[in-house]
Amino acid sequence: MASTTKPLRQSVTLSAGVARRVRALARVKKASASRVIAELIESGLQAQDAERDRFLRLADRLTRSKDRAEQEQLKEELARLTFGD
Secondary structure, eight states: OOOSSOOOOOOOOOOHHHHHHHHHHHHHHTSOHHHHHHHHHHHHHHHHHHHHHHHHHHHHHHHHOOOHHHHHHHHHHHHHHHHOO
C-alpha cells in the first residue's frame, strides 16, 4: 500500500474513541499510530473506489439488459448502494 511519492505531513483530529482504537491497533501491529492511520485511510480510499466501480458496472449492466426481471434486480441493488439498506 505504500505510496511512491514524497510523503506529505497532515494533521487530523480524532475523537477520543477513535484515537484509542488507533493506538490499540498500533500496539498490536507494532507500528506507529501515524502508520496505522495512513493504512486505514489508504484501505478506505481503495474500498470507496471499489464501491464506485461496482456501482458503475451495475449501471452498465442495467443499461444493456433486456430482461425485465434482471432490470428490476439491478435497480434494487443500485438503490441499496445509493441509499443503503
